[in-house]
Amino acid sequence: MNSIMTCQGICKSYGSGEMTELVLKRVDLEFFQGQASVLIGPSGSGKTTLLSILGCLLAPSEGQLLIDNQPVNFSDKSSLTEVRRQKLGFIFQHAQLLPFLTIEDNLAIIGRNAGMTDDDIQQRLDNLLARLELKAMRYKFPAQLSGGQRQRVAIARALLHRPSIVLADEPTAALDWHTGKTVVELLLEQARLEQAVLVVVTHDTRMLPLFDRILSIADGILTEQQQTAAVDNIFYTQP
Numbered sequence: 347m348n349s350i351m352t353c354q355g356i357c358k359s360y361g362s363g364e365m366t367e368l369v370l371k372r373v374d375l376e377f378f379q380g381q382a383s384v385l386i387g388p389s390g391s392g393k394t395t396l397l398s399i400l401g402c403l404l405a406p407s408e409g410q411l412l413i414d415n416q417p418v419n420f421s422d423k424s425s426l427t428e429v430r431r432q433k434l435g436f437i438f439q440h441a442q443l444l445p446f447l448t449i450e451d452n453l454a455i456i457g458r459n460a461g462m463t464d465d466d467i468q469q470r471l472d473n474l475l476a477r478l479e480l481k482a483m484r485y486k487f488p489a490q491l492s493g494g495q496r497q498r499v500a501i502a503r504a505l506l507h508r509p510s511i512v513l514a515d516e517p518t519a520a521l522d523w524h525t526g527k528t529v530v531e532l533l534l535e536q537a538r539l540e541q542a543v544l545v546v547v548t549h550d551t552r553m554l555p556l557f558d559r560i561l562s563i564a565d566g567i568l569t570e571q572q573q574t575a576a577v578d579n580i581f582y583t584q585p
């Protein structure tokens with residue numbers, strides 16, 4: 347399996363002096379092609395902080411992030427933008443689509459930013475809109491869609507430029523259980539089809555059995571849980 351992304355001794359602290367808060371304490375992790383991980387932990391444990399570092403949106407205080415075996419240079423803004431546009435796809439709690447653009451244009455803009463040709467963008471749009479059952483939504487505006495439909499567009503947008511890494515921060519928090527589960531299943535299915543690394547933050551432990559790996563943060567320490575133990579735990583906590 348190809349290693350796509352590696353964290354080497356990543357630490358993150360906020361504030362300074364006596365007010366310093368050490369949120370991540372030496373995170374070492376490797377992500378392989380096609381692997382889907384879920385990231386869990388109590389509120390304030392550093393999930394969004396870690397995801398922001400993986401997404402090249404936030405610099406670690408110490409340690410290194412490697413993408414495709416290349417260290418990410420967090421002090422070079424233009425190379426960071428390039429890495430984000432070419433290699434990363436994001437999904438947030440609320441779809442964050444541009445309200446004044448149609449669904450098609452919301453997606454096409456990502457392809458253009460990544461330097462795809464118009465033909466490639468059109469083919470990719472046709473393919474993803476069909477796969478995510480969004481063909482009828484193509485010329486609509488985000489406000490005309492339901493929450494679940496908007497999150498399906500967010501999946502298409504995250505995958506459009508064929509990123510090798512897809513990161514999702516609580517993508518189902520604004521959805522009911524059934525819609526949320528469908529969205530996560532679709533996200534997993536599509537990311538696996540594209541052989542992308544997928545990392546999803548969720549508070550919903552019912553989602554855990556869907557993933558290949560379970561990563562858990564508490565007190566700044568990241569640990570990996572065994573799937574079977576985690577599933578037993580779900581049955582224990584949710585009889």
Ligand SMILES: Nc1ncnc2c1ncn2[C@@H]1O[C@H](COP(=O)(O)OP(=O)(O)OP(=O)(O)O)[C@@H](O)[C@H]1O
Pocket residue numbers: 360361367369387388389390391392393394395396
């Ligand atoms: N920009 C910031 N400046 C200072 N402190 C911050 C900043 N962002 C996050 N923190 C602190 O870092 C800690 C981790 O925050 P983070 O948002 O990563 O947690 P989280 O696990 O995503 O929580 P939640 O489940 O509530 O979304 C919290 O104590 C938070 O107050």
Ligand SMILES: [Mg+2]
Pocket residue numbers: 393394395515
């Ligand atoms: Mg968060």
